[in-house]
Amino acid sequence: MxxxxxxxxxxxxxxxxxxxxxxxxxxxxxxxxxALVDADIGxxxxxVVLGLENRIVYDITDVTGGHCRLRQALIKxxxxxxxxxxxAAQTKDKTAVSPEQMxxxxxxxxxEFDFVIIDCPAGIEQGFKNAIAGAEKAIVVTTPEVAAxxxxxxxxxxxxxxxxxxxxxxxxRIRPRMVRAGDMMSIEDIVDILAVxxxxxxxxxxxxxxxxxxxxxxxxxxxxxxxxxxxxxxxRILGEQVPLMNLDEGGFLARLWRRMIRG
Amino acid sequence: MKxxxxxxxxxxxxxxxxxxxGQKVYYDGHVVILGDVNPGAEVVATGxxxxxxxxxxxxxxxxxxxxKAMVLAFRLEPIQLRIANHITRSPDGPLQKPTGPEVARIKxxxxxxxxxxx
Numbered sequence: 001m002x003x004x005x006x007x008x009x010x011x012x013x014x015x016x017x018x019x020x021x022x023x024x025x026x027x028x029x030x031x032x033x034x035a036l037v038d039a040d041i042g043x044x045x046x047x048v049v050l051g052l053e054n055r056i057v058y059d060i061t062d063v064t065g066g067h068c069r070l071r072q073a074l075i076k077x078x079x080x081x082x083x084x085x086x087x088a089a090q091t092k093d094k095t096a097v098s099p100e101q102m103x104x105x106x107x108x109x110x111x112e113f114d115f116v117i118i119d120c121p122a123g124i125e126q127g128f129k130n131a132i133a134g135a136e137k138a139i140v141v142t143t144p145e146v147a148a149x150x151x152x153x154x155x156x157x158x159x160x161x162x163x164x165x166x167x168x169x170x171x172x173r174i175r176p177r178m179v180r181a182g183d184m185m186s187i188e189d190i191v192d193i194l195a196v197x198x199x200x201x202x203x204x205x206x207x208x209x210x211x212x213x214x215x216x217x218x219x220x221x222x223x224x225x226x227x228x229x230x231x232x233x234x235x236r237i238l239g240e241q242v243p244l245m246n247l248d249e250g251g252f253l254a255r256l257w258r259r260m261i262r263g
Numbered sequence: 264m265k266x267x268x269x270x271x272x273x274x275x276x277x278x279x280x281x282x283x284x285g286q287k288v289y290y291d292g293h294v295v296i297l298g299d300v301n302p303g304a305e306v307v308a309t310g311x312x313x314x315x316x317x318x319x320x321x322x323x324x325x326x327x328x329x330x331k332a333m334v335l336a337f338r339l340e341p342i343q344l345r346i347a348n349h350i351t352r353s354p355d356g357p358l359q360k361p362t363g364p365e366v367a368r369i370k371x372x373x374x375x376x377x378x379x380x381x
Contacts, residue, residue: 150284153301157283193301193319195281 002033002110005117005237006135008159010151012122014143015172015202018212019230020119021049023139025217026234028083032114035074037086037105039131040121041096044088050077051215052085061089064101070108079220084113094126099133106134115237124158132159138167139199144174144185153194168199170233175204176247200233202226203247274310282306282320289326302342311335321345324367333368335379349374 007020017040024036038046041061047053058073063086070086077083086109089096109116120131132138138159142152152169159167171190178184191198202208205226211218219234221227225245232242274292284303288294293310304320306312312324314336323345325332330347338361343352346367351374364379 150303154284154303157286160283193299195299 002113002115003137004106004110004135005115005137005139006039006120006132006164007117007139007141008120008128008131008155009122009141009148010124010155011142011148014141014148015170016122016141017045017049017119018208019139019141019170019172019202020046020117021212022217022219022227022230023234023237024083024115024117025050025077025080026219026230027115027237028077028080029220029231030234030238031082032238033082033084033112034115034117035084035086035109035113037109037116037118038088039097039102039118039127041088041127042090042093043121044090046119047075047085047087049212049215050085050217052077052087053215056087059087059089060105061092061096064097064105070105079216094121094130097130099130102130102133104134124155128155128158132162132164135164138164139170140167140194140196141170141172142190142194143172144179144190146185149185149190149193156194156196167196169194169196170200170202171198172202173204174201174247198244199236200229201244201247202229281316284320300336300341308332318344330369333366335364335366337364339365339367339376344374346374 007016009016020036024034027034036046038044047056052075055075058068062068063070063073074084074086106116118131118135121127140152140156142148156167171187175184179186187201203225205224207224208218208226218224218227219230229245235242276290276294278288278296281298282300282304284301287305289307291309294306294308294312296314299316300306300314300318300320302319307323307326309327309329311332312322312334317338318336318341321343322334322341324334325347328347332346334344344367346369349369365376366379367374367376
C-alpha cells in the first residue's frame, strides 16, 4: 500500500512540476515504484518536463470517464525503472474530473505503487480541490519571494482545513549570495512565517532550466547541486536523516571546478 | 484588571492556532490567539485583541466604535492596525522590528504603540 502525496504551492511558476518530476525520478532511482499524476488539466506540463509527451495515448479524463483502463493510460518512463506518468488532458478543463473520481483513482494507484505523487495546478479553485482530494500528505513548494510565501501560507491553511495536516515545505530557487546580502528572504524568515517542517532547499541553478527543456530530470545529474538537493529530499521522504546541504557556492575556483566536471 | 477594558460584554474567544493568509476571525467580544496572525489574515473584535505570537496581518480592535479597545502582541508588526474607527498602517520603507511585547491603544485621539509593561 503506497503513499499519496500532493505537490502544491498556490502561486504559479515556483517549481511544482519540476519538483514532482524530480522527486518521482529520484524515488524511482532508489528502487521505488512511483506513479506521477498530472492534475493540471488543460495546462499539462509534466509530460514535457519528463520528455514523455510523444507517448501519450490516453489521459486522466479517459480513465475517470471509463474510456480506458488505468493501466492503458499509464506511461512507463524511458529511463527510470518503476516510474510511470498519468498525463493530464489538454483539451478539457478542471471540471472534467471530480474530487470523488480523484479519490477513487488515487486509491487504485496506491494499491500498485509505493508512491503516488500528484502535480497540483496553481490556484486554489476546482483544480486544487481535485488535486488534494485523494492525497494523504502534502508538499508545499515556495520560492524566497514575499508573494510566493504569502500564497504558500494560504494554501497551508486550506490544506489544514481539508484535514491534510503537517505539510512539508520545499524552498526552491534560493540564492545564498542574495540572502547574505539581505536582498532575499532567508530560509529562517520563511520557516518562521509558515511554521511547518522543512523538507529541503533547492539552490537556484541554470542547469534546471536546461534539463526541464530537454525533458531530462536534473536529479540524475551527479554533478549538479540542485540534482543533489532533489536526491536528498527523496532520501528524506524515504525516512533517512539527511542534513541540509551547504548552500555556499564557494569561491571562483570551486565554481570553475564544478563547471569543468559537469562538462 | 479593569483598566482599558471596553464596555462590551466580557465575552472572550480563545483561538489555539496560527491564523494563515485568507483566514478571518470576527468576534463580538475579546479575542485571544495562541499563535501568529500571518500576512493576509484578519482579526476583527469588538473588544480587545491579544496575540501570544507575532501579528503580521490586519487586526481591528474595538470594531463598532469602542475607543478604549487595545491590541496587545508579543511582536506587533501588522500590515494595518485598526482601533475603533482609526486606521493606521505600517510605515513605508524599512521598519525597525520590535524586540518585545507591545500594546496599541488610542491616546489623545491617536493610535499609539508602546512597549507593554504589565
